[in-house]
Amino acid sequence: MAGIKDVAAAAGVSVATVSRVLNAHPSVSADAHARVLAAVDRLGYRPNAVARSLRTAQTRTLGLIISDVMNPYFTELARSVEEQARALGYSVIIGNADESPRLQDDHVRTLLDRRIDGLLVSPTDGGSPQLLDAARAGTPTVFVDRWIPGVDVPVVRADGRAAVRDLVAHLHGLGHRRLAIIAGPAATTTGSERVDAFRAALGEYGLELPEEYVGQGDFQAESGRRVTEAFLALPEPPEVVFAADNLMALGALDAIRARGLHLPDDIALAAFDDIPWFVHTDPPVTAIAQPTGELGRAAVRALAALIEGRPARSVTLPARLVVRRSCGAPATAAAHPSRPRPRSNP
Amino acid sequence: MAGIKDVAAAAGVSVATVSRVLNAHPSVSADAHARVLAAVDRLGYRPNAVARSLRTAQTRTLGLIISDVMNPYFTELARSVEEQARALGYSVIIGNADESPRLQDDHVRTLLDRRIDGLLVSPTDGGSPQLLDAARAGTPTVFVDRWIPGVDVPVVRADGRAAVRDLVAHLHGLGHRRLAIIAGPAATTTGSERVDAFRAALGEYGLELPEEYVGQGDFQAESGRRVTEAFLALPEPPEVVFAADNLMALGALDAIRARGLHLPDDIALAAFDDIPWFVHTDPPVTAIAQPTGELGRAAVRALAALIEGRPARSVTLPARLVVRRSCGAPATAAAHPSRPRPRSNP
DNA sequence: ATCCTCCGTGTAATCGATTCCACGGAGCCA
DNA sequence: TGGCTCCGTGGAATCGATTACACGGAGGAT
Structure with a gap:
């Protein structure tokens, strides 16, 4: 050559x-x-980009560590990250942590060895050593979706509080009073925040969130199924199940169907994270949509700023409620101005 | 440092x-x-891996160019590729071609600039210049899922002919006679092969595949919707719609629901590519499952062989039919003792 | 005792770019 | 005309590793 x-x-x-x-x-x-x-x-x-990188100490490569690539939310995030990175002249090496801190550290290490210019992470847990070292050692780092408290790194994420409040209002308006949640791992910020937001919103309506209505999931479908089965076996089962992510909602859906129950008449279901598939289930699932694409783009912009020595600030974008039929809303209430209206005939 | x-x-x-x-x-x-x-x-x-790469002329990095990352099938493929690559000591740079030959070439160019050791591609079209050049210039290359005829590169893919035959047998056994297909782009091998296999299988039952029962899609959901609407508007609509990929099946599902029709009573639906979601739709969708994970792993193994100077052969794995309820099979028939024989009772 | 062979080690070339510095020439001003 | 400043250019150092080659010393064979 x-x-x-x-x-x-x-x-x-x-x-x-x-x-x-x-x-x-x-x-x-x-x-x-x-x-x-x-x-x-x-x-x-x-x-030869390799030779150039050696000399300039820049690889124009970003490392992206994702908790679970098979989760459509993260897939979309990865896609927008790659797109925006490309637009700014960066390539992206993706590492799938599979919700394992060990794997996550492994990825951080190889990425650092490859002298990537910056690191984009949705941390799997609260403090894997390599990651903390990297951040502290000055590797340009940005957290996306999740973050690690106490680490001084820009965070790009969606704030779901308002949307959760909207959801609770919606549910309350439909007459539901016994609301349960399938939570994510407490070690992740998204895991605990969503429960907090939910509890706070319930409080505004004078509603409690009893212990037995908080199920512990791990962001995977199977845990959603398990928790939902437990809910349904309760002497007084909840009227609504709110899953803290889309995969657990899926598991919940299965558990509900397996019991021969029907949405939304027998029980209602809502989920955090909206994904294309929720439109296609029967009934379509009410969900809280994050501005995923914008999150990915903003994260890359922040990271690029950091890399190029400009200051980078944290970004928090609002999530929004997308009402569909899984909680019993009249079909016409689903209207979101820019979106096609679902059919109203039964 | x-x-x-x-x-x-x-x-x-x-x-x-x-x-x-x-x-x-x-x-x-x-x-x-x-x-x-x-x-x-x-x-x-x-x-410093950069310095090492410069000296050894090896980056231990693979380039993966995917037609559409948001398609769950490719997501899973990407995941298994990354996993296997990691196991062999390689990192992966992913490029999303979004079914665009121009974008695909763009990715090939940057990957080559970065001196990746090998290229894994599911080509978007029949002959983008950069890709052909790369393959001919001796860059270790492996095609996965799709390939370009006439290019001497190992191909790792699934053969769906037998499964399509099983599907047609299953449908025929259920009494369906008017079968339609939503095809993928003719420029892709998977686009044309699946139609051919379908037509051939129909032939074995003395069935025709009339022109108006072949809809032209592009592997995206929207095209599936459009084509299905056209099918339903026919004077004599088909009894079965077979979508050549999962996203188009989704579009078909929507179109069917929008018409107020019910699966499987009013019309049957089957898809190529099985994905987790098909279990959760109502009814669950009968699909042809590729051994996606194994495909990804085999592709990486072949590529690694090529890179390390060992010979690499093409790999063809069988796809298999997974019967669910969207075509009218009794629910209990979904069980598969490793290789389910389609039921013969009507 | 002599020679040969290994073994462990260091020196220096090398990979392919970027970039500092020096240099010659042209243009400008006084 | 002399001196100064730019401008375009090339030589050579540099980035951080790997590795060919040379070399001294130990041990074995003759």
Whole structure:
């Protein structure tokens, strides 16, 4: 493969001049400029990014560590991150932590070895050593979706409090009084926050969130099923199940169906994280939608700022309630102005 | 950050010796070995992969170009690829082509600039120039899921012919005679193959596949909806719609519901590509399941072989039919004793 | 005792770019 | 005309590893 030396020889200039042309350095004569370009073209020369990285100490590569790639929410996040990174001239190496702190640390280590310019993480737990070291050592880092309290790193996330309040209002308006939640792991910020928001919102209506209405899940479908089964086996089962993420909602859906129960008449279901599939289930599932794409883009922008020495601030975007039919709302209430209205015929 | 020179100084040896220890070269005395390890540990030294790559001309990085990351099938593929690559000591840079040849070429170019060791591609079209160049220039390349005819590159994919035949048998057994298909883009191998397999299978039952029962989709949900609407508007609509991928099946599902029709009584639906969600729709969707995880792993193994100079052969794995309720099978028929034989009772 | 062979080690070249510095020439001003 | 400032250019150092080659010393064979 042709190197910069070959180009220099072919153009009759030094490697320094070739490099200048390639990097748009101003002091190059028009003549030399043209000859270099011609030589580059003729040889099909492409600069070796590895060599460039060694010299400049920049790889123009971002590391993205995702808790669970198979979760559609994170898939969408990853997609928007990759897109925005590409737009800014960065490539992305993705690591799937699978909700395992060990795997997460493993990824941090290889990414650091590869001298990525920055790290984008939705941390799996509260304090995996490698990650903390990296952040403290000054590796440009941004947390997305979840974060680790006490670590001074910009956080890009959605605030679901208002949407959860809207959800509770919606449920209360429909006459529901016994509301239960399937929580995520307490070690994750999203795990605990959503329960807090839910409890606070219930409080505004003078409603309690009894212990037995808080099920402990792990953001995976199976745990949603298990918890829901337990709910249904209660002497006084809840009227509504609110799942703290989409996969657990799925498990809940299964458990409900397996019992022969019907949504929304026998029990209501709502979920945190809206995903395309919720439109296609029967009935469509009421959910709290995060601005996932914008979250990914904002995270990359913040990270790029950090990398390029500009200041980066945390970003919190509002989530919003998307009412569908799984809680018993009249179909027409689902209206969201810019979205197609679901059919109203039964 | 500490470099190899610092380690050498700290251990009182030369950089060559440090390098030998790090690379498990045999001729190092036990004493030196121990001192180097101690120094590495003390300084928290981690070798710079960029420098190493420059010297060795190996990045231990794979490029993965996916047609559409948001498609659960490809998400799962990407996940298994990343997993297997990690197991073999490779990192993966993912590029999302979004079914666009231009974007695909763009990714090929940046990946090549980064001197990735090998390329894993599910090609978006029949002949994007960069990709062909790369393959011909000797970049280790493996096609996965889709391939480009005439290019001499190992292909790892699933063969759906037998499963499609099983599906048609299943449908025929249920009394269906008017079967339609939503095809993928003809430019992709998977687009045309599935139609061919379907037509061939129909032929075995003396059934035709009339022109108006072949809808042209693009592997996206919206096209599935559009095509299905056209099917339903036909003077004699089909009794079964077979979608050539999961997203188009989703669109079909929507179109069917929008018409107020009911699965499986009014019309039957089946899909190529099984995904977790098909279990959770109502009714669960009968689908042809690819061994996606195994596909991803096999592809990485083949690519690693190519990279390491070993020969790599193409791999074709069988897909299998997973009967659920969307075509009218009794619910209990969904069980599969490893390879379910479609029921013969009507 | 002499020579040969290994073994452990260090010196220095190398990978392919970027970039500091020096240098010659042209243009400008006094 | 002499001196100064730019401008375009090239030589060479540099990034941080790997590795070919050389070398001194120990041990074995003759």
